[in-house]
Amino acid sequence: MPQVVVHPPAADGGRRVRVGEHFVGMAYTTLDVVEFLRSAGLEDVEPRDVVAAEWIEWRGGGPESWGR
Numbered sequence: 001m002p003q004v005v006v007h008p009p010a011a012d013g014g015r016r017v018r019v020g021e022h023f024v025g026m027a028y029t030t031l032d033v034v035e036f037l038r039s040a041g042l043e044d045v046e047p048r049d050v051v052a053a054e055w056i057e058w059r060g061g062g063p064e065s066w067g068r
Helices: 031-039 046-054
Strands: 003-008 017-020 021-027 056-060
Touching: 017 031, 021 031, 031 046
Parallel strands: 003 056
Antiparallel strands: 003 017, 017 021
């Protein structure tokens, strides 16, 4: 499993997402995180997986924190 980091919310509510060493995008919801992970090859990831996954490091708040 690649290291996944969701960074703290920015002023606009978006959170940078990194998979391994690569920045994969700016997420505004957990569904965005799911799509980034699917694009990175984790095709079986579902929204419930993103919320509960211990292998995702949420910085500056968990999956409920979007800073809006």
